[in-house]
Amino acid sequence: MQFHVVSDVEDNVSLHRLCGAAIPLTTWYAAYHDLIRGGQLIFVLEDLHRQYGPVVRIQPDLVHVADPRFIDKLYSQSPKQRRERFYTVLRPLFAPGSMLATQDHDLHQKRRAALNQYFSRANVRRLEDDINTTLKNLLRRFDGWAAAGEPAALMWPFKAATKDVIQNYVFGGGDQYLDMEDCNEAFFSACGPTLLTPLGIHVHWLVALMNKLPPKMMLAMVPRIVTFAEFVMGLGDQIDKIRESTDVPEKTNVFHEILRNESLPASEKTTTRLREEAMVITVAGSDTTAYTLGAIVYELLLDRSKLNRLKTELATVMTSELPPAAKLESLTYLNAIIQEALRLYPGAVHRQDRCAPDEDLIYHNPETDTTIKIPAGTGVGMAAPIVNRDRSIFGEDADEFNPDRWIDNPGMRKYLLSFSKGTRQCLGINLAYQELQTFTAGIFHKYDLYDPAKGENGQSGPTMELYKTTRRDVAMHREFVTPALPEDSKGLRVLIRR
Numbered sequence: 001m002q003f004h005v006v007s008d009v010e011d012n013v014s015l016h017r018l019c020g021a022a023i024p025l026t027t028w029y030a031a032y033h034d035l036i037r038g039g040q041l042i043f044v045l046e047d048l049h050r051q052y053g054p055v056v057r058i059q060p061d062l063v064h065v066a067d068p069r070f071i072d073k074l075y076s077q078s079p080k081q082r083r084e085r086f087y088t089v090l091r092p093l094f095a096p097g098s099m100l101a102t103q104d105h106d107l108h109q110k111r112r113a114a115l116n117q118y119f120s121r122a123n124v125r126r127l128e129d130d131i132n133t134t135l136k137n138l139l140r141r142f143d144g145w146a147a148a149g150e151p152a153a154l155m156w157p158f159k160a161a162t163k164d165v166i167q168n169y170v171f172g173g174g175d176q177y178l179d180m181e182d183c184n185e186a187f188f189s190a191c192g193p194t195l196l197t198p199l200g201i202h203v204h205w206l207v208a209l210m211n212k213l214p215p216k217m218m219l220a221m222v223p224r225i226v227t228f229a230e231f232v233m234g235l236g237d238q239i240d241k242i243r244e245s246t247d248v249p250e251k252t253n254v255f256h257e258i259l260r261n262e263s264l265p266a267s268e269k270t271t272t273r274l275r276e277e278a279m280v281i282t283v284a285g286s287d288t289t290a291y292t293l294g295a296i297v298y299e300l301l302l303d304r305s306k307l308n309r310l311k312t313e314l315a316t317v318m319t320s321e322l323p324p325a326a327k328l329e330s331l332t333y334l335n336a337i338i339q340e341a342l343r344l345y346p347g348a349v350h351r352q353d354r355c356a357p358d359e360d361l362i363y364h365n366p367e368t369d370t371t372i373k374i375p376a377g378t379g380v381g382m383a384a385p386i387v388n389r390d391r392s393i394f395g396e397d398a399d400e401f402n403p404d405r406w407i408d409n410p411g412m413r414k415y416l417l418s419f420s421k422g423t424r425q426c427l428g429i430n431l432a433y434q435e436l437q438t439f440t441a442g443i444f445h446k447y448d449l450y451d452p453a454k455g456e457n458g459q460s461g462p463t464m465e466l467y468k469t470t471r472r473d474v475a476m477h478r479e480f481v482t483p484a485l486p487e488d489s490k491g492l493r494v495l496i497r498r
């Protein structure tokens, strides 16, 4: 066992001042659970925290904290308090040109400032028509599966829908995956959660070496990434096309605006850098939202009373058409369901490791009334699957899907780590909420839960029911930044009837 408790370490050794933490002597403990056991450290962490308390050292240079009250300090909102992503988050990204993979605080701020306005609440509101059109496309596909009488694996159309929305916004168009027969399953399989993530963290040099191989050799070694590689090259072509275009109306696509942003130096506008930015935005903007949407469908089809309550609420604002997005945003139960799904089924489940390069971080443990000094430069992380289920905040039923908790106590929102917090909080948070509101409302205004007691002709409208789907087909089985399901799972499947 590589751990021992260090309550009696000497004060003058700075790293050892992480009293109360367990110290692994090498990075191999984390690598064993991350890589050899495949994305299992997130589950082990829960046991370690039970044993050693809220601060646990998981590598010689990295601690993990399980205390939502530490969020404000670690993920500071202040741009003056530098919080950089730690190498454990940066390494597996392999897109140094992207904001997500930017370590340096000042460069990150600059890159973020160029994009922030396009993802403000007001500007995302302007995407209403496009999101509504995508919903119509999605429901059209549902009709097709209903007519075929085949179970539908919803993971793919949900990913396709969210990917189409983000791509239309950032590029003003592109291939619509929702129109493809299989919703481009090959693409999403290639960029979905894999062992490459922990490989990128723990055997970084190997993945870096692979990245330097000529593309043909790389594709021969990992054939499943062909579709993804073609997509990334296509993004570069789209950027070049936008760069050369002279007739794009103002504010119709994000990259058009960035290329014309005069406060950005030319080095920030190269095709390579913008291709990496575009790749991260499209991938981060699809898988995550789609995963939570799938969880919402699963939980509502599991519980008729919650679904009925939502349908009653939707009926107050919906006819056959969708109401304005602002109306959906005001619906109490719809939004409680979404918050609860984001809490229990976050689409990004990794350890959100940061470091504060300029200051020691002081953690105060209220239970023992002790403090721990985390020296400047040390990696410190928290993870949504752990923080979001903290019983002291979310209650003894924190493992249950209970939307009412958000109605009873909306203030808990400040402890929800699903989108991270602070200066590096998710860029797409407003877009994710608006998509979840529109898609959830659109699907469940139309579909009721199939009632076997009434039979195929006994229910007046279209229905849906789970098909060979249990919690193991929706809940995280491995942490590969995004949640991975068991290898033999086909994910969320439903039978749709017209």
Ligand code: HEM
Binding pocket: 085, 089, 099, 100, 101, 112, 119, 166, 280, 281, 284, 285, 286, 288, 289, 292, 346, 347, 348, 351, 352, 353, 417, 418, 419, 420, 423, 424, 425, 426, 427, 428, 429, 431, 432
């Ligand atoms: C439910 C849906 C989503 C979840 C749960 C989610 C979660 C997250 C999390 C946890 C981070 C911080 C990662 C870290 O620091 O380690 C992040 C960052 C980011 N997300 Fe999201 N995300 C979602 C949707 C989106 C969407 C729709 C977009 C599209 C624009 C997006 C784009 C980004 C980008 C660009 C970053 C990097 C931000 C920065 O470095 O400042 N995400 N997201």
